[in-house]
Amino acid sequence: MIDSNFNNKEMNKACIFDLDGVIVDTAKYHFVAWRNLANSLGFDFTEKDNEKLKGVSRIDSLNLILEWGGMNFSDKIKTDLTVQKNEDYLTYIQKMNESEILPNVVEILKQVKKKSNYKIGLGSASKNAKLILEQVGLIKYFDFIVDGSMVTNGKPHPEGFLLAASEMDVLPENCIVFEDAPKGVEAALAAKMFAVGIGSEEDLGDAHLVMSDFSKTTFEEIEEKLLAVV
Ligand code: B16
Numbered sequence: 001m002i003d004s005n006f007n008n009k010e011m012n013k014a015c016i017f018d019l020d021g022v023i024v025d026t027a028k029y030h031f032v033a034w035r036n037l038a039n040s041l042g043f044d045f046t047e048k049d050n051e052k053l054k055g056v057s058r059i060d061s062l063n064l065i066l067e068w069g070g071m072n073f074s075d076k077i078k079t080d081l082t083v084q085k086n087e088d089y090l091t092y093i094q095k096m097n098e099s100e101i102l103p104n105v106v107e108i109l110k111q112v113k114k115k116s117n118y119k120i121g122l123g124s125a126s127k128n129a130k131l132i133l134e135q136v137g138l139i140k141y142f143d144f145i146v147d148g149s150m151v152t153n154g155k156p157h158p159e160g161f162l163l164a165a166s167e168m169d170v171l172p173e174n175c176i177v178f179e180d181a182p183k184g185v186e187a188a189l190a191a192k193m194f195a196v197g198i199g200s201e202e203d204l205g206d207a208h209l210v211m212s213d214f215s216k217t218t219f220e221e222i223e224e225k226l227l228a229v230v
């Protein structure tokens, strides 16, 4: 349980959303592009393996995939491989539109936006985060966006979430993080923030609250449930 001012209605608060798996499902495009790369190197991996890449930075994802294929390369070649993968990935991202926003996300963003004491941040490992938010028309909701190019340490390190909180001038204990990856939940907890897991209790059980998605809830309801754990 975290020591919190969360009950104080006057305090500045924030919601910090992860992107892939919370706002949109870009994991399917990462999978296709990484798999194309693996296939071009002569091996394959499964969708189940791909689960392990959720929330993991681009270079760490490549290192894991090469490990699965029993391969290793120099840093220079690895950089070229990440560029190759990203160029392929971008061809899918550039076709995205608002129809790919996950259920009820827009409603939740609108509900938070109406609250004068709340800011909205993004805490994503993706270097493509801004482009994706622009593609699906959601960038206007965000007060501050942290993407993969702004942090040295990836999740489960709390750096990204702490940066978002400090840029929005909100205390970590007044931030609610929405995350689909166990490493992301770990990062939110390390930042001493509230963690709401989007996915299964089995994977995200350490979070303060777990929901399969946003479809059957309102922001008021989420706040009430979190207040009950303070
Ligand atoms: P990029 P998130 C993460 O996004 C993805 O879950 C992860 O699979 C990906 O490797 C990472 O972004 C980096 O993405 O190659 O676009 O920089 O869940 O933190 O929003």
Ligand code: MG
Pocket (backbone or CB within 6 Å): 018, 019, 020, 021, 022, 054, 055, 179, 180, 181, 184
């Ligand atoms: Mg994610």
